[in-house]
Amino acid sequence: MNGWTRRGFMAGLGLLALAPRMAAAQQAAPAGFDAEALVAGADLGGAVGWAVIDPASGQLMAERQADGPMAPASTLKAVTALYALDRLGEGHRFATRVIRAGNTLILAGGGDPVLDTDALDALAAATVADEQAAGRAAPTALAVWGGALPRIGRLDPAQDEHLPYNPSISGMILNFNRVHLDWRRGDKGYQLSLQARGRKLSPRAYTASVAAVDRALPLFTYEAGKLESWTIARRSLGKSGSRWLPVRRPELYAGDVFQTLCRARGLALPNPEVIEILPEGVEIARHESPELRRIVRDMMEYSTNLTAEVIGLAASRAGDTAVSAASMADWLRGQGIAGDFAFHDHSGLSPRNRVTARVLAQLVAGPGAARGLRGLMKTIPLRDAQGKRKQSDIAVEAKTGTLNFVSNLAGYAQRPGGRELAFAILTGDEPRRAASEGQELPEGVTGWTKRSKTLQQALIEGWVGEFGAPAIATAAPELEGRP
Template sequence: MRRSWFLLPLSVVLLSVLVGGSTAPAPSLSDEIQRLLQRWQVDQAFWGIAVYDLDAEQMLYSRNASQSFLPASNQKILTSATALDVLGSTHRYETVLHYNGTTNGATMQGDLILEGSGDPTFGSTEVRGEDPLKVWAQKLADMGVERIEGRLIGDDNVFDDQPYPGGWTVDYITEQKGRYMGNSAGGLTYRDNVVPVTVRATRPGAPPSVEVQPENAVSITNRATTSSRWRGNTLQVNRTFSTNELVLTGSVARSYSGTVAVPVSDPTAFVLQSFERRLQEAGIETDLDLVDIDNLDDRPDEGSPLFVEYSRPFAEIAAVVNKESNNFYAEQVFRSFGWGGSARGASRRTKSFLREADINTRKLLIHDGSGLSRKDLVTPQAMVKLLAHMNEHEEREAFLASLPRGGERNTTLDYRLHRTDVQAKTGSLEFVRALSGYTERPNGNRVAFALFANNYTSPSYRISRTIDDIVRAVASGGS
């Protein structure tokens, strides 16, 4: 009896070990995504999801994939893909300084014509290197030029004269909303089409000092004050719509000194003013009329090219567009491949490219290249089909290299998806979050995904966390 009394518990223990040690089946990918969408009550958002296995040519998960969503900066995927197809990764922009005139001793007399090609990198702070206008001015001085008389003409006709696309909110243009928000597009650009405005505290109760370079680039209405506080600022720098009038309000601490980059409303005038200043800094006297070519009755004879500035290859520009989500670069690139140099022409060109890739464009609306427009609409299904197309495209390597990797420093994924094999473009506007790109399954299959969340009331960080966890779920397994 005692022996059987010992045997019974032992058999129970063995049975428990066998049952408890069995491995429960892993949740399916569908179940895991559903669980993540129900966590934190984020399922109240309007979700659009498409996860497509590129090697198996099979949709792994779909939710509202054929519905239209605001893509935010995921729009840049469409822009960069179309540009790589139309322009190519080796394309270089050219900005040319022409001269048509005569030389009298050390004086140049006639027309200097600055001809742009829409290059977003000309003098850009995003590109390391010397200021091309400064280099050109110094070269003229080194050639013995002491004075220039005549006209300095800006040729921006490679683009139309519509600097803003449809669907942008006026706040992007009139208020400081962030880096490269509301910059005017133009055929002739310089320093990202922004003017540096330096503000320094003076004495408490008095207006701060304001310095602009070049001085006549914008007009200033200074309603700000210097406070008696050592720290803490409420300074606001706003621009009157469609003008170059800046209005400063609020206060700065008495220790404050800082520079604000303010978009200009007339990029061509800004370039011409900046070049004249560079000429003067190089020791060259100027007596120049600054003229936009649009204000001339007849196109002037360009004469001979003096200097040419080439951009870096487009593959590097595409990386700035996608890795840094640079809105200004995206808008310049958008018009660069657009018929007539317009946003409307670029929209038609983008849709033409998508149709060639066998993508249904009936539910797509394309108003800009950056995704700032709240009139843009994209379906998750169209996005993964585009990603699948670019995975086989002749410019595949340049396209992939333009996308941020998880945790990659100085990109929009800097603090996201560390230790996850993912290349993807982020997107964010008010009540909009998106992430589209590529990852790899445990079986080695490559996957394209598009994740959109619109019209949510949950905290944005929960939406972004959910998006990242869905990507991890795709990369970690689940059928």
């Protein structure tokens, strides 16, 4: 079971199953803070639910509306992380290959979600070196294959076209399928450029174009023709700036950049073409991604939607996102976690996803604790009333989740030497979320989200103060010695 012991896993599930009964017998009402007063003071409207569990014993420490299904947003990535690690293995790597098939050179994507321009340059260098060493004639065709994963036009069609966190997916991925737009105003107007920006190299992206147009709105327009053609509202630009734009033709984008990188090393290649079937040939160069655990850790820190979708699709080997998300839900039930939940993607971007605070807390306390999920989560600093990071001995490692009028947090909290707490806090105003769907920053959402985060912190500090003393062993005797 990839590092789990069967005894520990089954005992953990048994303790989680006992949690409601243990809570009824052992839970004491918090005396040091008034959780309901905090909820009222946050003035969020909608629903506020939470569940707090002691992972060591399975004891339910606190709950409020814990079984109400709500939008998980990016806290769903905690489920995706554990699902992918379990199905693929922590050491799994994604390979991008270059194959020679007769006179055709093939760039074959293997679904690497973190391939960037610098890594592609290393692959180009290895390709050119092999071609030169073998003394072959220059290829007469450059093909790009992305069939290792299904091709998906947009993660969420309801989101705006220009949002960089809503890109397209295929088995060929470069720079998270984003292109970097940079603009500066000069004497003759605006100079705009689109680049395949890496950490060191930033070649021009020839498969996309951008133009500034004299208008106020819309901010961007997109049209797919021979090129991916963008326009941007000139009145919004200011003196200079930059941002990422999504790529909708990832195979051609990667092939174009690969062609540029090879040309810089002396190998001239034809323009890339997309192929649907990968022919047999000889592999002449390969790049492998970091191990999956590192990819997952970065995904949890930066909340990268594309990475979540890719590793989820790779884990399920499904032909589309809906089937893949349903497979992940079945996997979660197989971990002994029951409840009202439904998944429609792996990133949490879809507003149709639903989960309960109890389900998330059980995931964190059970399979998450067994798999070392805490070490993959981002440190969440506690802040004072002015928003500045404050001195506190409470360590919080958790996953955030944010949509318009949705703000969630799920993870672990602990004081040095004290009891570790696994928690999930879900807050959401569904009518306001639905009314603002597709808007990048609707009116009122900034203040609402700030109040939610303030509430989350106050709850965590209260729970650690009340329940965070060193735990007393409470393992159920009847579980001892079970296989």
